[in-house]
Amino acid sequence: MSDVETSAGAEPGASGAAPGSSAPGSRTAETSTAPARQTWYLSRRLFLAGIALCYGVAFASLLVQVRGLFGAGGIQPLAAGLAAAAAGTPWWRAPSLLWFGASDAVLLALCWCGLALAALVVLGILPRLALALAWVAYLSFVSVGEPFLNFQWDALLLEAGFLAIFLAPGGVRPFGRDEREPSRVLLWLVRWLLFRLMLLSGVVKLASGDECWWKLGALDYHYWTQPLPHRLSHYVHWLPEWFQHVSVVLMFAVELGAPLLVFAPRRCKQIAAVAITSLMALIFATGNYGFFNLLTAVLCIPLVDDRAWRRLLRRPADPRAALEPELVERWRRAALGTLATVVFLLTSTISLLGVGLPAPSPLVSLYSLVAPFECFNTYGLFRVMTKERPEIVIEGSADGETWKPYRFRYKPLELERAPVFAGLHMPRLDWQLWFAALEHERDFRARRQAWYPQFLGRLLEGSEPVLALLAENPFPDAPPRFVRSTVFLYEFGSPAARSDGIWWRRSDPQTFFPTLTLVDGELRAVR
Numbered sequence: 001m002s003d004v005e006t007s008a009g010a011e012p013g014a015s016g017a018a019p020g021s022s023a024p025g026s027r028t029a030e031t032s033t034a035p036a037r038q039t040w041y042l043s044r045r046l047f048l049a050g051i052a053l054c055y056g057v058a059f060a061s062l063l064v065q066v067r068g069l070f071g072a073g074g075i076q077p078l079a080a081g082l083a084a085a086a087a088g089t090p091w092w093r094a095p096s097l098l099w100f101g102a103s104d105a106v107l108l109a110l111c112w113c114g115l116a117l118a119a120l121v122v123l124g125i126l127p128r129l130a131l132a133l134a135w136v137a138y139l140s141f142v143s144v145g146e147p148f149l150n151f152q153w154d155a156l157l158l159e160a161g162f163l164a165i166f167l168a169p170g171g172v173r174p175f176g177r178d179e180r181e182p183s184r185v186l187l188w189l190v191r192w193l194l195f196r197l198m199l200l201s202g203v204v205k206l207a208s209g210d211e212c213w214w215k216l217g218a219l220d221y222h223y224w225t226q227p228l229p230h231r232l233s234h235y236v237h238w239l240p241e242w243f244q245h246v247s248v249v250l251m252f253a254v255e256l257g258a259p260l261l262v263f264a265p266r267r268c269k270q271i272a273a274v275a276i277t278s279l280m281a282l283i284f285a286t287g288n289y290g291f292f293n294l295l296t297a298v299l300c301i302p303l304v305d306d307r308a309w310r311r312l313l314r315r316p317a318d319p320r321a322a323l324e325p326e327l328v329e330r331w332r333r334a335a336l337g338t339l340a341t342v343v344f345l346l347t348s349t350i351s352l353l354g355v356g357l358p359a360p361s362p363l364v365s366l367y368s369l370v371a372p373f374e375c376f377n378t379y380g381l382f383r384v385m386t387k388e389r390p391e392i393v394i395e396g397s398a399d400g401e402t403w404k405p406y407r408f409r410y411k412p413l414e415l416e417r418a419p420v421f422a423g424l425h426m427p428r429l430d431w432q433l434w435f436a437a438l439e440h441e442r443d444f445r446a447r448r449q450a451w452y453p454q455f456l457g458r459l460l461e462g463s464e465p466v467l468a469l470l471a472e473n474p475f476p477d478a479p480p481r482f483v484r485s486t487v488f489l490y491e492f493g494s495p496a497a498r499s500d501g502i503w504w505r506r507s508d509p510q511t512f513f514p515t516l517t518l519v520d521g522e523l524r525a526v527r
Contacts, residue, residue: 058114
């Protein structure tokens with residue numbers, strides 16, 4: 001089979017005319033010597049279902065946390081915050097349906113709606129409309145959900161979901177014999193997103209100048225300093241040093257090399273898809289990153305054409321070659337060409353800024369206008385490798401003398417407790433506490449304005465939605481009078497200690513935040 005592929009601007013449904021084939025648009029069979037034509041019907045269907053699955057996972061994970069994070073009794077109540085900001089914040093700076101109401105019932109209903117919309121896409125019902133509504137629903141949370149919803153994979157889901165809206169066919173049940181062939185322009189834009197995601201992840205590491213990356217020693221720290229390791233992270237950390245260095249080399253080969261194959265001929269695309277998906281599987285196997293690895297693997301689906309997917313899934317060939325009237329197709333090509341140009345220019349602009357390079361000021365100004373819609377983003381994980389693991393231990397007391405610690409589901413606090421696997425779930429409070437701990441050397445005054453003291457205040461109130469985010473409540477009868485925060489430096493215990501049931505070791509504690517109590521409903525620092 002030839003590697004020839006119709007160019008990005010080719011007419012959807014065009015036959016990719018080759019020597020010996022019939023004229024474009026004809027249904028006459030090609031000669032036996034003509035190159036086989038690539039189609040992307042099944043590839044598009046799988047990609048859209050994959051995006052819907054990521055939406056479903058994201059909404060399901062948020063559903064079990066949303067009241068504790070953003071509800072009336074949560075850490076950062078959205079209803080009160082949006083009401084206070086309504087007068088001074090134009091809606092387009094924070095586009096969200098929650099401006100119209102953010103009660104607990106609305107927050108839960110929006111999550112359930114997102115799950116229902118994801119199910120419709122998987123079932124092939126109203127895919128374009130359902131994807132558009134799912135994008136609006138998730139954007140509604142991300143736009144106003146800082147700091148708990150500002151991770152790179154939240155932005156990645158919105159950018160991929162935005163492209164999926166245009167790639168999806170219209171109609172109630174559009175997948176079938178009369179289905180229009182996917183636009184090669186839109187397939188190119190999805191590949192462009194994958195290209196930027198992977199290439200920037202490698203470039204920012206090298207551009208940072210961090211010796212850990214240049215000397216291939218980053219994995220000496222990564223497995224135990226990453227936000228939420230799990231049990232397998234401990235075992236992989238203690239593999240030989242040569243293995244860790246080779247792993248860094250292979251990672252750079254995928255992040256810097258595989259993106260160059262994304263726009264190459266057919267076989268090269270498939271190699272890139274296998275390489276990137278394999279890297280995502282290894283990251284998933286050694287750390288808790290929510291739906292990020294799944295979403296990145298889904299972006300690889302459009303690298304594989306229908307012929308390869310049907311062989312892999314053991315499905316019969318599909319001879320479809322649906323066409324549209326020439327006039328409609330001309331306007332459609334013009335609209336898609338405009339969209340592709342805008343996306344390319346804006347994503348190139350933000351990518352240049354992301355690696356510290358200058359960009360044309362008109363494009364920077366245009367990007368600032370559309371940035372709140374999260375359709376054009378920059379990426380790059382672990383720019384500088386973290387070399388220590390501070391962990392916040394929060395304790396409460398009824399009398400100021402006897403202190404009991406609060407336990408979290410996924411944070412590694414107990415020395416004898418193995419790191420926990422979270423799967424596709426994204427425990428946002430646990431993640432955010434990792435970031436807060438990294439600030440343990442900064443001025444307390446900066447943190448007093450952040451979400452952390454609000455969280456401590458909810459513990460003093462005994463807020464049920466917030467306590468539901470934790471593994472257990474050490475004060476089931478009545479909330480404590482005082483809470484204090486100390487920070488320890490953690491490291492993985494040795495394999496010998498692990499065999500004795502000790503997974504971690506830690507340093508002596510330091511004060512992280514003043515001891516707090518509630519006086520007439522307001523937080524007060526005490527000695």
